Amino acid sequence: MVRSGLFPHANKALISAAIVSLAFVLSSCGSEIDGTPLAGEIDVRTLDVGTYSTVPVDQVDEYSPNYSSGRELASFRLADHLILGTDIDPKLSYGFWKSIPRPSAATNVTKAVISTLEANRMLYGFGTASSDQVNYTTFALAPGDFVLADIQRNLKPTYFGLTVFQFPDADAATRAAADMERADFDVDPNANQQVQISKHPSAHAHWRPGVPTMLTTISRGSYVINLLVGTAEPELPQLTAFAEKILDAQLPKLDGVSPLSPMEILKLSEDPDKILRRALNPEQLTVPDPEKFATYGLQGFFHMRRDQAERRAMYEQVGADRFGFVWGTQVIRTRDAKAAESLASTVLDGPKTGPADAPPGIPNAKCVENKETSLTVKRFSCAVSYRRYVDIVQSHQLTDAHQRAAATFAVMANSQ
Structure with a gap:
């Protein structure tokens, strides 16, 4: 069955940070040792x-590496290597996102697909979605063609939902891609029809005639891309061309991010660039x-924003x-x-x-x-x-x- 919508999380984020002086601080219990401010800095x-x-x-709270938190960190890392809607078309600027540290968190896919993720030992993933309609909640809808999805389609949106999963190796990813396609297709095998994407012959794709969506699954090394595209009208050539354009942009980006082994996931730093320690943390917690x-980097940050184009030039300028x-x-x-x-x-x-x-x-x-x-x-x-x-x-x-x-x-x- 081709899904019409996926998971929650409207992007959000304001940003910015601190100014001047030096009071040297020490001690794991939080007590402070007075220091002397440098010349020109306030005390x-x-x-x-x-x-x-x-x-x-x-x-105050030293991060203790563990596999569960490591999978969260791996998901954040992956966000910096996923395309934004604005990378495809400036009109696709309204975004949603989802961190997927374990198969059960992949609420943007059907339960049958989640079972295939578990069976093929999915390690982590990240999902992003973009639409040209501010009121179209691409990932807020449950998988399936429900009444709400039909109402949303009346907005005539163009959108895509893109999720990337990492598996232990390329063989597992290849199996998972085929299994995911089969599980989704078999939800309604009499209505669904297979689709070929000529530029990407290894891709598995299907659609339901009369419904303006198409689902594509393809492996790339240890990664699997699960891509849902939607257009205003149920025209297969348009859907196929749209999916092809997104795959053309996303597949090479995965070549630039090395897959992680379970041990490497465990050893990921929660703050590799020493950013998080430089901000007020009222809860004094370091749990990812x-x-x-x-x-996040700039790309990952804009996945978190509802408007994926707003103020990007301002951030790039500085x-x-x-x-x-x-x-x-x-x-x-x-x-x-x-x-x-x-x-x-x-x-x-x-x-x-x-x-x-x-x-x-x-x-x-x-x-x-x-x-x-x-x-x-x-x-x-x-x-x-x-x-x-x-x-x-x-x-x-x-x-x-x-x-x-x-x-x-x-x-x-x-x-x-």
């Missing part, structure tokens, strides 16, 4: 940080989580190359200190924000009041920069936002 000991800790989290404790999510704090690494100051001064600007008082005592810091709030966007946001980094914090209370900004600034200084 972070004078800032109002409320009750927030200014100790880098790796001095795709939205609460994770780091050389932003690494992004972190840290329990409500967001941190970005830019080209240099000047670029960080520039980003901190503009990253919160937009039609849905208004001015708010900046946190006292922190140079180049900026706060805004958000005109629209949600579960992920609070009333006030503040951005601060320190050397080449920018942090963004949020709170419904301006005083608390200021204290968070001061605390993340101090963490950045203490992490040098």
Whole structure:
């Protein structure tokens, strides 16, 4: 059966990080040893940080490698090697995503396909989806042609859902690709029809005549791509050409990311670029989580955003190359200190924000009041920069936002 939609997670993310000074911090129990600020830097000991800790989290809670967390980290790593909708067509800018650290997390496929993932020992995966319709929730629909899917199709969207899984070796991936196709096709073998993609003869594909979707599964080394494409009208040549274009773009990218063995998964670092330790971590936790404790490159970061085109030029201009999510704090690494100051001064600007008082005592810091709030966007946001980094914090209370900004600034200084 060709699915019409997949999993949840509307992309999200603001970003940015901390500014200036040095109070040397030591001790795994979180006590602080006073230091002397360098010339030209403020003394972070004078800032109002409320009750927030200014100790880098790796001095409080050391990450303990384990296989479950390692699979999460492997999934984050894979995100940087998946295409975005905007890589295919600028109109495909509204995205969704899903981290898949184990077969049971692959809720974007049918239960029969999940069984094939388990049988072929899938290690981890990552899913991304893009549409030209802001209201079309590509991965929010359950697999299958349900009433909700029919309603969504009335929007006449063009979209794709792309998931990449890694298996232990190329043989397992080849078997898995065939098994996944067979499991999905056999949901309704009388209605489904096989499709050939001439440019990719090893691909397995099928569609249901009259339904504007097509499913393609193909292996590449130890990886398997599971690709669902949809167009406004049920025209097979258009669906086939669309799938071919996506495979042309995605397959070479997998050649640039080496597959991981179980031992390599176990040994993955939770913070390989030392990004996450440079931000306020109110929970003082180092457990990998795709939205609460994770780091991505520019490509991976834009998978996490609902609008995959918004402000990309701004980030590229300042050389932003690494992004972190840290329990409500967001941190970005830019080209240099000047670029960080520039980003901190503009990253919160937009039609849905208004001015708010900046946190006292922190140079180049900026706060805004958000005109629209949600579960992920609070009333006030503040951005601060320190050397080449920018942090963004949020709170419904301006005083608390200021204290968070001061605390993340101090963490950045203490992490040098």
